[in-house]
Amino acid sequence: MTGVKHMKALFKPLFVTALAAAILLGAPAGSSAQDKKGEKGKDKAAEKGKDKAKGGGGFTGKAVAVDKAAKTVKLSGEKGRTLQVTATTKIMKDGKPASLDDLKDGDDVYGGYKPGADGKLDATTINIGKPPAKKKEEKK
Numbered sequence: 001m002t003g004v005k006h007m008k009a010l011f012k013p014l015f016v017t018a019l020a021a022a023i024l025l026g027a028p029a030g031s032s033a034q035d036k037k038g039e040k041g042k043d044k045a046a047e048k049g050k051d052k053a054k055g056g057g058g059f060t061g062k063a064v065a066v067d068k069a070a071k072t073v074k075l076s077g078e079k080g081r082t083l084q085v086t087a088t089t090k091i092m093k094d095g096k097p098a099s100l101d102d103l104k105d106g107d108d109v110y111g112g113y114k115p116g117a118d119g120k121l122d123a124t125t126i127n128i129g130k131p132p133a134k135k136k137e138e139k140k
Helices: 002-026 033-055
Strands: 057-067 072-075 082-093 108-115 121-128
Touching: none
Parallel strands: 082 121
Antiparallel strands: 057 072, 057 108, 072 082, 108 121
């Protein structure tokens, strides 16, 4: 008989836990599936924005104003970002090392940047010229 009492003592907490889990998992949430889908999209977008803010991003456009004295490059486009050229910025032209002196107003540029300690956008790389064309994937 001791074995039966022991089994009942073990079974009761397991049953209560399983029942509680079933109720929680089966209960409808306070919002619809549509709301949840929208929230997930917003969360992902917010996370993406945070990642870019932390790690920087890429750019493609034209250099509309190159200030060699201030070591800045203003880009064309909606955002009109201004990039700081630092001692660690790698500048390339035609696949070869270049300098800020090689960059002129109106040149096509692409590269990467990251936020600096002062809140400005520090250019990590600046490539002078058009970005290479994306290769179309062959269908198998």
